[in-house]
Amino acid sequence: MSDITVVGLGAMGSALARTLIAAGRDVTVWNRSPEKMRPLVAAGAEGAATLGAAVSASPRTIVCIPDYQSTAGLFEQPDVGSALKGRTVIQLSTGTPREAAGGEAWFGAHGAAYLDGAILCWPGDIGTPKGLMLVAGPAAAFEASRADLQPLAGDLRYLGANIRAASTLDLAFLSRLTGIIFGSIHGAMVCEAEGVPVEAFTALLPAGDRSVPLTQTISAESFAHVSKGGATVDVAGSAVTRMRQQAKDAGINSELPDLLCNWVRRAQDAGYGSEETAAVIKALRSARDRGGRQEDR
Structure with a gap:
């Protein structure tokens, strides 16, 4: 038996698995696309033929993996559910607090302990002092998992038994980040409308600020290239959709995520979904050039 299994081998999942292997853990890996398993097997992991075998x-x-809905689709298979009893599942996919609570209930009904986590760093930060991971759930399950989780993040924070806590703070952090991103897009539009170079706006920003590469992308009109630490319009759309869903689930004001979803949808409808998030400005420029009000549809 291995020490830990990693399911989902995208950029982040692969970074988690490699870090665990480097830390001397016996690791089993599984991915829907088997070719993503091969480099990790070559590095010392054991590849599982099926998800049930991996668990x-x-x-x-x-x-x-990308979201909780995908997790549910995989784990609801009969051979997987029957393998869960007595095991611990650590969910590091992205979702809402309501989905985290649903995950705890579903996995608990199948006899598994459940921890819900959020990774607040880039794949390259995994296994370094910059790595930041939040984990919520039963204290006993966390303590039993600590030795496996600690190598992954220099800053590993246990938030207590409230299973909603990690996804809540993830969304709160995301709200701040999207405010910076979309506020900077509007700031660039302000400069363009008043004949001031966007580069002058960039020069005001602190070094390392997410808005620096974003506004540089706008200045250069290089939207096809996703800037370092950036994301595509489609990825931003998934994030602001989660923000809006949480607001609706909790019954709080949703005007900010509603607005951001509207902006992203316009960019997607214009065919910019695979471009850098800064490409949202192109859809907003179009509305301005037509002389019409930017109204919700």
């Missing part, structure tokens, strides 16, 4: 191989399983 059975270890007392703990880290799940790092």
Whole structure:
């Protein structure tokens, strides 16, 4: 039996698995696309033929796939559900607090302990002092998993038994970040409208600020290239959609995520979904050039 299984081998999942291997853990890996398993198997991991076999191989399983809906689709298969009893699942996918609570209930009904986590860093930060990971759930499950989680993040924070806590803070952090991103897009539009170079705006920003590469992208009109630390319009759309869903689930004001979803949708409708998030400005410019009000549809 291995120490831990990693399910989902995108950029982040692969970084988690490699870091665990380097830390001397016996790791089993599984991915829907088997070719993503091969480099990790070459590095020392054990590749599982099926998800059920992957879960059975270890007392703990880290799940790092795009969203909770994808997790549910995979784990609801009969052979997987039956392998969960007595094991711990550590969900590091992205979702809402309501989905985290649903995950705890579903995995609990199948006899598994459940921890819900959020990774607040880039794949390159995994295994370094910059790595930041939040984890919520039963204290006993966290303590039993600490030795596997600690190598992944120099800043590993246990938030207590409230299973909603990690996804809540992830969304709160995301709200701040999207405010910076979309506020900077509007700031660039202000400069363009008043004949002031966007480069002058960039020069005011602190070094390392997310708005620096974003506004540089706008200045250069290089939207096809995703800047370092950036994301595509489609990825930004997924993030602001989660923000809006949480607001609706909690019954709080949703005007900010509603607005951002509207902006992103316009960019997607214009065909900019695969471009850098800064490309949203092109859709907003179009509305300005037509002389019409930018109204919600």
